[in-house]
Amino acid sequence: MAPKTKDDAELADFGRFSEPALLILVSLAEGPRHGYSMTEDIEAIAGVCLGPGTLYGALARLESRGLIEPLKSEDRRNPYRLTALGERALRARLDSMMAVARTGQRRLASA
């Protein structure tokens, strides 16, 4: 699905990490979480079990683009939170997906 806006394009060139990155952003939309909590949340909302290799590949990309940021933590599990840029990118991506879903449903209904 080609991006339509600049914010939507933030996730577009993540390659195989696009979907995990989107799921991570959705998980963080509820509030800061650490890696293990994200994998549990993502499994609950999408039925996808992200392995640590995929999870941290996507997290590193999101962090490098400034879409998420780590919070200071006492223990070894750093929580992450969405940045303003990440929130805009997630909103744009979801809007774009919703538009496709609405079109698909409308076409199915009229078929």
Added chain:
Amino acid sequence: MNWLLHLYPARWRERYGDEFRAVLAGQRASLALFFDVLGGAVDAHLHPQILHSHANQTKGDDTMTLAMLQRCTAGGARLSPDDRRIASRVTTISALAIAVLSIVLTKIYREAAPVQALIYAAAPALSMVYAQTAYLRRRSWRVQAFLLGGGLSGMYLFMLAICLIAKRL
């Protein structure tokens, strides 16, 4: 399965190692998990720029010019004087070694195609040695050996093919 973490680059382990171990400990060992971690390690070696690249981009006043220089210049702005000094030494030693080897092989085998290919490949190979020594210096020796060895072998085989074709014409 924690030993797989050693396959990741040192900088990556410093940044994400502890968190990664915590997530890994919470998952059941399986072949899928093994390949996931392995794939992550390959990705981390292939894309080292994803570590802290945002932080680097937002530092400094002239980031666009710096990014252009980094992309366009050979031995460009990202290299420290130390990087350039070491790359120059390695390139000079390589040039001398190739010169000596070419003289010796020419004495023994005269104008044989493999010897000619070595001479023709020398100049591009030396620029490859300089660039790769400078830019890959902080990567693991395995990555350096793979990229530099692969590049030089490819260059030599290409020149050898040209020489063999030229001899048949």
